[in-house]
Amino acid sequence: xxxxxxxxxxxxxxxxxxxxxxxxxxxxxxxxxxxxxxxxxxxxxxxxxxxxxxxxxxxxxxxxxxxxxxxxxxxxxxxxxxxxxxxxxxxxxxxxxxxxxxxxxxxxxxxxxxxxxxxxxxxxxxxxxxxxxxxxxxxxxxxxxxxxxxxxxxxxxxxxxxxxxxxxxxxxxxxxxxxxxxxxxxxxxxxxxxxxxxxxxxxxxxxxxxxxxxxxxxxxxxxxxxxxxxxxxxxxxxxxxxxxxxxxxxxxxxxxxxxxxxxxxxxxxxxxxxxxxxxxxxxxxxxxxxxxxxxxxxxxxxxxxxxxxxxxxxxxxxxxxxxxxxxxxxxxxxxxxxxxxxxxxxxxxxxxxxx
Amino acid sequence: xxxxxxxxxxxxxxxxxxxxxxxxxxxxxxxxxxxxxxxxxxxxxxxxxxxxxxxxxxxxxxxxxxxxxxxxxxxxxxxxxxxxxxxxxxxxxxxxxxxxxxxxxxxxxxxxxxxxxxxxxxxxxxxxxxxxxxxxxxxxxxxxxxxxxxxxxxxxxxxxxxxxxxxxxxxxxxxxxxxxxxxxxxxxxxxxxxxxxxxxxxxxxxxxxxxxxxxxxxxxxxxxxxxxxxxxxxxxxxxxxxxxxxxxxxxxxxxxxx
Numbered sequence: 051x052x053x054x055x056x057x058x059x060x061x062x063x064x065x066x067x068x069x070x071x072x073x074x075x076x077x078x079x080x081x082x083x084x085x086x087x088x089x090x091x092x093x094x095x096x097x098x099x100x101x102x103x104x105x106x107x108x109x110x111x112x113x114x115x116x117x118x119x120x121x122x123x124x125x126x127x128x129x130x131x132x133x134x135x136x137x138x139x140x141x142x143x144x145x146x147x148x149x150x151x152x153x154x155x156x157x158x159x160x161x162x163x164x165x166x167x168x169x170x171x172x173x174x175x176x177x178x179x180x181x182x183x184x185x186x187x188x189x190x191x192x193x194x195x196x197x198x199x200x201x202x203x204x205x206x207x208x209x210x211x212x213x214x215x216x217x218x219x220x221x222x223x224x225x226x227x228x229x230x231x232x233x234x235x236x237x238x239x240x241x242x243x244x245x246x247x248x249x250x251x252x253x254x255x256x257x258x259x260x261x262x263x264x265x266x267x268x269x270x271x272x273x274x275x276x277x278x279x280x281x282x283x284x285x286x287x288x289x290x291x292x293x294x295x296x297x298x299x300x301x302x303x304x305x306x307x308x309x310x311x312x313x314x315x316x317x318x319x320x321x322x323x324x325x326x327x328x329x330x331x332x333x334x335x336x337x338x339x340x341x342x343x344x345x346x347x348x349x350x351x352x353x354x355x356x357x358x359x360x361x362x363x364x365x366x367x368x369x370x371x372x373x374x375x376x377x378x379x380x381x382x383x384x385x386x387x388x389x390x391x392x393x394x395x396x397x398x399x400x401x402x403x404x405x
Numbered sequence: 406x407x408x409x410x411x412x413x414x415x416x417x418x419x420x421x422x423x424x425x426x427x428x429x430x431x432x433x434x435x436x437x438x439x440x441x442x443x444x445x446x447x448x449x450x451x452x453x454x455x456x457x458x459x460x461x462x463x464x465x466x467x468x469x470x471x472x473x474x475x476x477x478x479x480x481x482x483x484x485x486x487x488x489x490x491x492x493x494x495x496x497x498x499x500x501x502x503x504x505x506x507x508x509x510x511x512x513x514x515x516x517x518x519x520x521x522x523x524x525x526x527x528x529x530x531x532x533x534x535x536x537x538x539x540x541x542x543x544x545x546x547x548x549x550x551x552x553x554x555x556x557x558x559x560x561x562x563x564x565x566x567x568x569x570x571x572x573x574x575x576x577x578x579x580x581x582x583x584x585x586x587x588x589x590x591x592x593x594x595x596x597x598x599x600x601x602x603x604x605x606x607x608x609x610x611x612x613x614x615x616x617x618x619x620x621x622x623x624x625x626x627x628x629x630x631x632x633x634x635x636x637x638x639x640x641x642x643x644x645x646x647x648x649x650x651x652x653x654x655x656x657x658x659x660x661x662x663x
Contacts, residue, residue, distance in 0.1 A: 241531045243520050246509075250517055253508035260468075260488045260504045261574075262518030320508030321558070 115279030123319025165277025214289030252319030425474030467491030565596030
């Protein structure tokens with residue numbers, strides 16, 4: 051226990067190790083980019099890179115929120131439907147003459163309310179997140195269709211479309227917004243009490259509760275935060291194409307969850323990386339872009355994306371030594387070697403023998 | 406009921422439990438149990454599986470409020486309806502699972518639920534990782550312990566190191582009484598010895614300790630007094646200096662002194 055094998059105190063960041071994993075992913079992205087450029091120089095233009103960033107922007111924003119959800123050992127399948135519902139309602143109101151600023155504020159309020167509803171069902175009614183958000187996914191899509199079935203909305207005021215189409219200092223506004231969301235999300239995740247509590251309830255809910263973490267309230271807040279990021283993502287999306295419809299955002303949850311999982315956030319909860327999620331979203335956008343440039347059919351793009359997600363989870367499981375057959379080869383010896391392997395699990399009650 | 410409160414009577418009574426009762430359905434898991442713990446005393450709680458030790462501990466931890474009886478700390482009656490109540494009353498608990506979050510690092514575990522904050526741009530509260538880290542090192546230094554890699558998730562630590570982290574957590578809370586459930590279980594010989602030392606150091610600082618253990622060797626090495634439970638009842642309190650291991654085994658097994 052007083053092992054001074056490595057007395058170097060180690061400085062700085064709380065989750066540096068996960069940052070390293072993010073750097074690994076960054077290296078993959080850079081390597082792939084170089085490969086794509088070698089295959090087709092058109093891929094390597096500045097315009098194309100800005101394109102990729104713009105296309106990734108709303109996925110990045112929602113992936114930041116999803117990082118909190120998944121780290122808390124939850125999941126949110128309803129983000130695509132929520133985007134549809136929030137945007138069709140807001141679009142209708144703004145088109146109906148509501149002040150655009152109030153319309154945008156309403157989007158965030160609605161997103162937060164939906165998150166509050168989801169979070170309350172998860173935390174207090176104890177419906178598993180998967181089921182709760184599956185229900186929300188169907189219900190919100192239904193409401194969006196009820197609200198404007200078959201209708202396609204066009205023609206937002208320029209003050210709103212600026213969010214999706216504007217350019218500031220040569221950089222598209224959606225890119226700036228998504229980067230700001232990512233920086234804010236990373237700060238919230240790593241440097242605030244809320245972020246610590248999210249990581250704690252995902253890692254060991256009971257231990258967090260015993261330590262005095264208000265687990266239910268934190269869980270509700272996680273989904274409220276997801277709702278806010280969903281509203282922001284929806285706003286960017288709607289402003290960029292200056293339209294929305296009830297079927298918008300179909301299967302978007304797959305992209306968002308994939309980005310987070312590729313980024314190294316554990317589906318089992320407890321640990322995650324906002325930086326990784328951003329990189330995951332970029333990787334997906336880059337792959338899609340490269341496939342489009344290569345003229346690959348949309349249906350095949352989905353197949354490729356599915357493959358990437360499965361490979362990413364497989365790698366993550368290997369790293370976490372969850373595959374018994376391979377764990378032996380991947381194991382990093384804990385200090386104390388094999389003997390402490392059993393000692394790491396003091397929770398297991400010993401047999402009923404005395405003396 | 407045999408009672409031999411030798412020695413400890415001059416010290417202040419930290420914990421006084423009177424007539425504690427807890428039933429599950431028709432089963433009385435803890436049946437009218439009364440005992441006390443004095444300042445700076447190590448009291449061992451022994452008994453076979455199902456004797457009621459865990460239920461008693463849960464009542465003290467605020468995890469499962471009892472059906473009846475009184476719990477007094479420093480002479481003040483306390484209702485322990487939640488872990489927070491227990492913590493505020495000055496009772497710290499070391500559960501079998503230690504209550505650590507495997508994915509968090511050492512300072513994060515030590516300070517979870519009572520984080521130190523600083524202000525970003527003078528207004529926005531954020532975690533003071535540096536100060537939490539420094540305080541953690543101070544706490545550990547106080548026990549002559551140095552953990553390598555404080556920034557690693559605690560799942561990477563050995564069993565004894567995890568014990569240290571859990572105990573550091575308790576020390577941060579200015580506890581009067583620490584309840585430890587099988588603290589030496591599943592530890593190697595050397596690690597168990599170090600935890601033993603840690604328990605003594607805590608006692609030397611005036612903290613009272615209730616320790617549950619199946620290992621009578623550890624019980625005799627540590628405890629000032631030993632309480633024996635059987636079928637939910639407290640059947641004896643003996644001074645460890647004035648009894649033998651055989652005697653305690655006999656009480657545990659047959660419930661009667663010879």
